[in-house]
Amino acid sequence: MNNIWKPEHFSSPALLLIDLQNAFFEYPALERQRATLLKHCQRLINTANEYDLPVFNICTVHRRDKSTWTLSMLEDDQGFVLEGTTQAQNLAELDLRGSQQIIKHRDSAFFRTVLEQSLRTLGFHSLIIAGVSSQSCIAATAGDAFAANFRVAIAKxxxxxxxxxxxxxxxxxxxxxxxxxxxxxxxxxxAISRPEQSE
Incomplete structure (x- = not known):
């Protein structure tokens, strides 16, 4: 990691928060990590706000008419994180004031959303990614960010x-x-607050 972590590239990043919603913490393994995870997410949110960096609250939400459902959802005839439900709401402990919400229907936050356009318009080229789950939505978003030539750090x-x-x-x-x-x-x-000391 020491060879690829270049803090000078992350002095002015955008923060992507992925799927910090009630539905995903119904899984016991994630619920057990909830308090620690959210403590670190909130620290990153607070830092981004302090330095006027954009925070994107990216949420998975599906329509009740099945038009946004994945193939597996259709095959099982089982909806998940449906619009208007408690499942779809953000975790209550998070202070997301000032964040921009983006709705996605697939694992990647870039797939058929306005995320890339928003980042380009704002002039941001590096991203910090946080949220759940590492092997699915985090990985898919990070992979698409790489394809779009954004620098990425995963908030461990x-x-x-x-x-x-x-x-x-x-x-x-x-x-x-x-x-x-x-x-x-x-x-x-x-890297954000003391870029000259973070190398």
Whole structure:
């Protein structure tokens, strides 16, 4: 990680918060990590707000008419995170004031959303990604960010998975294949607040 973590590229990043919604914390393995995960997410949110950096609250929400459902949802005839439900709401502990919400229907936050256009318009080229789950929506978003030539750091203490072994493999793959390091919260904050001291 030391070879690919370049804090000078993350002095002015956008923060992407992925699927911090009630539905995903119905899984016991994620619920057990909830308090620690949200503590680190909130620290990143607060830092982004302090330095006037954009925070994107990216949520999975599906329509009741099935028009946005995935193939597996259609095959099972089982909806998930449906609009207007408690499942679709953000976790109550998070203070997301000032964030921009983007609704997605697939794992990647870039797939058929306005995210890339918004980042280009604002002039941001580096991203910090936090949220759940590491092996699915985090990985898919990070992969599409790489394809779009955004630099990415994964907020190591602000992501979580139902399967820690799968998570470890996923983060290792992102680091090795895409040069997207998993970085601790303190280092990310230092890169933003004290860029001259973070190298």
């Amino acid at each position: 203490q602000a992501v979580a998975s139902e399967d820690p072994h799968f998570e470890k493999t996923t983060l290792q793959l992102l680091a090795e294949q895409h040069r997207q390091p998993a970085v601790d919260t303190e280092s990310l904050i230092n």
